[in-house]
């Protein structure tokens with residue numbers, strides 16, 4: 001049965017010392033070492049529904065930082081790895097830095113430009129290169145803390161915006177901060193997602209709407225990452241629609257048809 005490994009990155013930057021920012025040379029070394037070890041890339045959607053390689057690697061990026069296009073894309077293109085980007089849909093084209101809790105400390109400093117989001121045009125360009133554009137809510141709240149109404153609005157609103165802009169089905173979601181509970185997972189299912197990603201601190205049971213990714217953070221070398229992922233790759237045959245919630249399965253079938 002194929003093994004699937006899903007990595008969670010955010011930004012790639014030479015200078016930005018944020019926990020969510022990985023240096024370009026570390027990023028390149030990490031991906032090169034995985035390819036040398038036999039891993040082959042796929043989008044999250046393809047990795048979970050039809051993994052084509054014994055060792056299938058899904059590289060994901062939360063927040064759609066500009067550096068994903070500028071510094072990560074060239075490395076991934078050279079290695080033949082498509083990726084999935086999760087977009088907080090209030091931000092592309094807004095000109096506003098992503099200043100939510102945790103990123104707000106960088107506002108007004110020398111690294112503020114790292115908080116700019118890719119534009120919809122740039123995201124369409126990545127989609128045209130075989131990447132998957134998924135949703136990351138509209139405004140990036142902690143979903144377990146918002147009302148039922150806001151939860152539904154954040155989840156459905158970001159999916160609809162992605163579909164409008166990309167003109168294709170949006171099946172995948174990443175929970176901001178990985179923050180989720182039973183209520184949030186049920187709302188993601190109701191909003192029509194087939195897949196949703198978390199970032200647990202340790203190994204967790206993989207479920208389509210609670211898929212555990214391995215987070216990669218500042219200062220981590222390729223060797224350290226290899227050690228961590230050896231314990232975290234998951235065996236999947238490819239999730240048949242029967243494994244998904246009814247609404248999500250129907251969306252997935254429609255997406256496959258066209």
Ligand SMILES: [Zn+2]
Pocket residue numbers: 062063136140176177
């Ligand atoms: Zn995020």
